[in-house]
Amino acid sequence: MLGLGLLVRLGRQVLAKPVADSGVLPAGFYRHLILAALEEEDFPGALHYLKWAGEPLLAQIIVLRLRLLSARHRDRLAAAQDLLRSEVSAARREQYQALLGEETRALKLLREYEVRALAHLGNPRPGLTEGGPSRAQSG
């Protein structure tokens, strides 16, 4: 027997995402989804629903959060570079190189998210100064 619980769950799993992705739901629902994604620092999730939220402030919040996160990663990158310069052990140098690679990748990803968020504000370019505003304040 096909249970009611199974139907409810199946309905949610099968229909929830396609219906939400169709953009037909009220803007308030998308704002709810974006805020929920932001609470978990799920930037791709938040960006995905941004176009249906009709709330520029949410895009601005996402941009600022991304810039703050970028600043943190930039600090870590600088710290790893300092450590790499002063390290003589080959094994350690390899570890720091790996860390540098990861931080660089993270920064690149965050920059891509920032570009996507800014596009919702009619500003396709990230940052205000060379290297972005987060570089200006990261020191």
Next chain:
Amino acid sequence: MPKKDLSINGALVGGMAGWVAEVTIQEVTGHHVTSGLLELLGAAAGMWRLDKRLAQSLKDTLEQAQGSQDRDYQEVKRRIEELTRDLPELREILGNMVDAGISAQQA
């Protein structure tokens, strides 16, 4: 005599009936229904409280901008202004929040 608005007996009977219904559905279908319903209710409640959640999101953002606890409000304000030059609406809101913090600190 004041009007009686709450019924302990009613609540107990209602709670028991709900529990029996849940167990019955679970036994017959083998699935939990209430968790799904509670999730839907939670989402609905989340939507009703959008303004509050937006305010909380702004507060969280401000806390993230503050970084370490020893950073003073003027420094936080400077940092926010630096980062939100192209985000006027957010800059104004966060600026007001920081100003309120400065005023509270001075009071």
